[in-house]
Amino acid sequence: MDGNGRWAQQRGLPRIAGHNEGVESVRDTVEACGQLGVKYLTLYAFSIENWKRPDDEVSLLMRLLMRALRDETDKLHRNNVRVSTIGETSSLPREVRDELLDTITRTGNNTGLNLCLALSYSGRWDITRAVRSIVESVTGGKTDPGSITEEVFAGHLSTREMPDPDLLIRTSGENRISNFLLWQTAYSELYISKLYWPEFRREELYNAIEDYQHRERRFGMVSEQVRPDPVPPPPPGRIELKNVSEL
Ligand code: IPE
Ligand code: MG
Numbered sequence: 001m002d003g004n005g006r007w008a009q010q011r012g013l014p015r016i017a018g019h020n021e022g023v024e025s026v027r028d029t030v031e032a033c034g035q036l037g038v039k040y041l042t043l044y045a046f047s048i049e050n051w052k053r054p055d056d057e058v059s060l061l062m063r064l065l066m067r068a069l070r071d072e073t074d075k076l077h078r079n080n081v082r083v084s085t086i087g088e089t090s091s092l093p094r095e096v097r098d099e100l101l102d103t104i105t106r107t108g109n110n111t112g113l114n115l116c117l118a119l120s121y122s123g124r125w126d127i128t129r130a131v132r133s134i135v136e137s138v139t140g141g142k143t144d145p146g147s148i149t150e151e152v153f154a155g156h157l158s159t160r161e162m163p164d165p166d167l168l169i170r171t172s173g174e175n176r177i178s179n180f181l182l183w184q185t186a187y188s189e190l191y192i193s194k195l196y197w198p199e200f201r202r203e204e205l206y207n208a209i210e211d212y213q214h215r216e217r218r219f220g221m222v223s224e225q226v227r228p229d230p231v232p233p234p235p236p237g238r239i240e241l242k243n244v245s246e247l
Pocket of ligand 1 (some may be wrong): 001002003005006007046047050061172197237
């Protein structure tokens with residue numbers, strides 16, 4: 001989610017006005033994903049590098065996050081959304097952590113959209129942490145180095161309970177990953193939207209998904225290997241009857 005500051009600047013407003021409006025985009029996107037039947041949505045809300053921003057912007061962002069969680073948890077719960085986080089959340093202010101814990105606990109048994117908030121997250125942090133955890137397991141005699149496969153490695157990442165993303169959307173026209181899910185996006189389809197995040201609403205989400213639906217994901221193979229088998233025509237002389245419920 002990028003471009004909040006530029007959106008505000010363009011209108012002669014303080015950066016926080018862009019962050020505020022960005023919350024509306026989050027609301028619309030989450031709601032649309034739930035309605036579309038998307039199973040996993042991860043929002044890159046705050047990177048480890050974002051801590052280096054001026055103190056007043058960081059604290060306003062934290063306050064905004066807290067307020068959004070407080071205001072939205074009931075609705076998220078009603079909509080069967082299950083909230084989780086990835087990132088070094090221990091660095092977040094106490095009040096934010098309390099609010100997060102409340103949201104995560106209350107929505108923990110929901111079975112609809114899995115909404116994952118990347119907070120104080122960075123891809124390199126995630127990978128480094130996984131390495132540390134594997135090394136500990138090896139030195140503790142629990143893991144044989146020869147048994148470390150890609151799957152084993154992925155099992156030590158913060159995203160171990162999620163599938164790799166199919167589609168990565170970045171807003172504000174920047175062509176960068178910016179330390180997001182580095183390992184996990186190896187074969188994700190990228191969609192760069194020109195819109196600033198506060199302008200991003202479900203219409204642009206639909207554009208991204210439609211674009212994605214026309215991609216051919218080859219995963220290093222050739223087209224013939226991944227093309228779905230054509231539906232065979234019905235045998236001659238047989239009339240295909242439609243299922244009654246479809247009539
Ligand atoms: C994204 O918008 C929000 C966060 C990173 C928290 P930015 O704040 O990065 O907006 P720009 O890039 O300055 O326009
Ligand atoms: Mg930015």
